[in-house]
Amino acid sequence: MTDYQTFVDADGIEWLRICRSAEVHERHGKRIEIDVEFDLALFRVSGNVHCVSNVCPHKRMPVIYDGVIEHGIVTCPMHGWRYDVRTGQKDAGTSKLPCYQTREEDGWVYVNLQ
Numbered sequence: 001m002t003d004y005q006t007f008v009d010a011d012g013i014e015w016l017r018i019c020r021s022a023e024v025h026e027r028h029g030k031r032i033e034i035d036v037e038f039d040l041a042l043f044r045v046s047g048n049v050h051c052v053s054n055v056c057p058h059k060r061m062p063v064i065y066d067g068v069i070e071h072g073i074v075t076c077p078m079h080g081w082r083y084d085v086r087t088g089q090k091d092a093g094t095s096k097l098p099c100y101q102t103r104e105e106d107g108w109v110y111v112n113l114q
């Protein structure tokens with residue numbers, strides 16, 4: 001595992017610094033592999049960074065970052081399941097991508113993995 005800097009905010013939430021803000025663009029996902037447990041996909045929607053699991057629940061494929069994203073909805077490139085990257089929710093049914101809180105500060109993206 002890469003050494004990521006962390007800090008704990010006033011509410012006791014631990015934030016992991018995972019990449020530069022400039023690396024997360026509106027039209028393309030970015031993959032961050034923290035470790036085997038946390039394989040993440042970052043997306044920027046209307047200026048805000050969102051973080052979901054990179055692993056599609058359908059066939060457990062680590063491909064979400066590579067999906068086409070439009071209006072906050074990413075389409076899995078394998079079989080077309082669609083998820084809202086702001087909530088992780090699939091467009092129908094109960095499947096969901098785990099979704100993680102993010103923040104940007106001083107040109108960095110932080111994620112709360114709890």
Ligand code: FES
Pocket residue numbers: 056057058059060061076077078079080081
């Ligand atoms: S692996 Fe994502 S839709 Fe099948």
